[in-house]
Amino acid sequence: MTARLEGKVAIVTGSGHGIGAETARVLAAQGARVAVVDIELAAAQGVAAQIDAAGGQALAVQVDVTSEESIRAMVSAVVERFGRIDVLHNNAAALDTAQRQSDRDVCNVDVAAWDKALDVNARGAMLCCKHVVPHMLEAGGGSIIFATSGFGQLGDVTLTAYAASKAALMALARSVAAQYGKQGIRSNAIMIGFVINDHAQKTVPEEIKQILLEQHLTPELGRPRQIADVVAFLASEESSFITGAVIPVDGGFTSHSPAMVPLRQYFERQGSNKL
Numbered sequence: 001m002t003a004r005l006e007g008k009v010a011i012v013t014g015s016g017h018g019i020g021a022e023t024a025r026v027l028a029a030q031g032a033r034v035a036v037v038d039i040e041l042a043a044a045q046g047v048a049a050q051i052d053a054a055g056g057q058a059l060a061v062q063v064d065v066t067s068e069e070s071i072r073a074m075v076s077a078v079v080e081r082f083g084r085i086d087v088l089h090n091n092a093a094a095l096d097t098a099q100r101q102s103d104r105d106v107c108n109v110d111v112a113a114w115d116k117a118l119d120v121n122a123r124g125a126m127l128c129c130k131h132v133v134p135h136m137l138e139a140g141g142g143s144i145i146f147a148t149s150g151f152g153q154l155g156d157v158t159l160t161a162y163a164a165s166k167a168a169l170m171a172l173a174r175s176v177a178a179q180y181g182k183q184g185i186r187s188n189a190i191m192i193g194f195v196i197n198d199h200a201q202k203t204v205p206e207e208i209k210q211i212l213l214e215q216h217l218t219p220e221l222g223r224p225r226q227i228a229d230v231v232a233f234l235a236s237e238e239s240s241f242i243t244g245a246v247i248p249v250d251g252g253f254t255s256h257s258p259a260m261v262p263l264r265q266y267f268e269r270q271g272s273n274k275l
């Protein structure tokens with residue numbers, strides 16, 4: 001693998017599990033020194049140990065992104081260990097089963113779940129930017145990436161709070177791009193489709209996975225590596241003219257007509273797609 005991130009220092013929040021863990025491994029394999037940041041210290045240490053064992057350099061840090069103090073301490077620890085920060089991937093999100101089951105339609109959303117989604121997913125990302133951007137400005141620039149979702153763009157029947165938090169990240173990505181672009185900081189959001197990982201998504205029922213697969217244009221649902229590769233690209237100089245963008249990395253999930261799946265089924269029944 002090329003070392004296109006050689007010399008760069010990256011922070012990946014929520015990288016103890018799932019897509020974030022794979023992203024931390026991929027950034028490290030491409031030459032970055034990586035801060036593996038998660039509320040679960042043991043999980044962060046496990047990923048950092050994998051990176052070290054593969055010949056990379058990683059620092060595991062326990063952080064609760066709802067706490068500004070915790071973020072401030074994490075950023076200091078990263079700068080102390082690695083001397084600079086070039087990349088911030090705001091990936092952490094509250095996605096455990098209890099959270100998802102309390103986050104329903106507006107009349108039935110648990111207010112605590114609303115607060116938690118906004119606190120972790122949106123406010124947490126803002127706080128990480130608030131404390132990382134000054135270091136990037138000092139170093140002459142950087143790249144910030146936000147993990148958002150089709151839920152942040154399209155209406156759906158559940159996950160009201162999650163959707164609002166992910167929409168907020170699209171606005172935040174553009175604000176950061178507008179505010180610090182002239183000083184060399186790029187800021188983009190990736191709108192992720194359904195990705196099967198070893199953590200949150202393993203509890204999603206098979207029938208739901210099948211429904212979602214039908215709405216993706218790819219043969220399979222996403223894999224963490226497919227997301228990590230795009231983060232690595234956005235972290236690298238290869239994407240130096242991309243900023244303020246919301247990039248779908250979703251197997252076409254948000255690209256097509258809502259009538260596509262029933263139409264396909266209709267045409268299959270008719271034996272032709274003649275309209």
Ligand SMILES: NC(=O)c1ccc[n+]([C@@H]2O[C@H](COP(=O)([O-])OP(=O)(O)OC[C@H]3O[C@@H](n4cnc5c(N)ncnc54)[C@H](O)[C@@H]3O)[C@@H](O)[C@H]2O)c1
Pocket residue numbers: 013014015016017018019020037038039040043063064065066090091092093094095096120147148149150191192193194195196197199200201
């Ligand atoms: N997997 C998907 O299908 C999918 C789809 C669209 C968007 N996304 C987004 O991608 C990102 C990663 O999702 P994932 O599927 O890997 O989820 P995941 O649950 O496996 O990973 C989330 C990580 O965030 C950590 N975390 C939770 N609360 C935290 C806190 N307060 N402080 C610090 N860390 C905290 C968790 O411990 C976990 O390691 C999320 O932002 C998610 O919204 C995922």
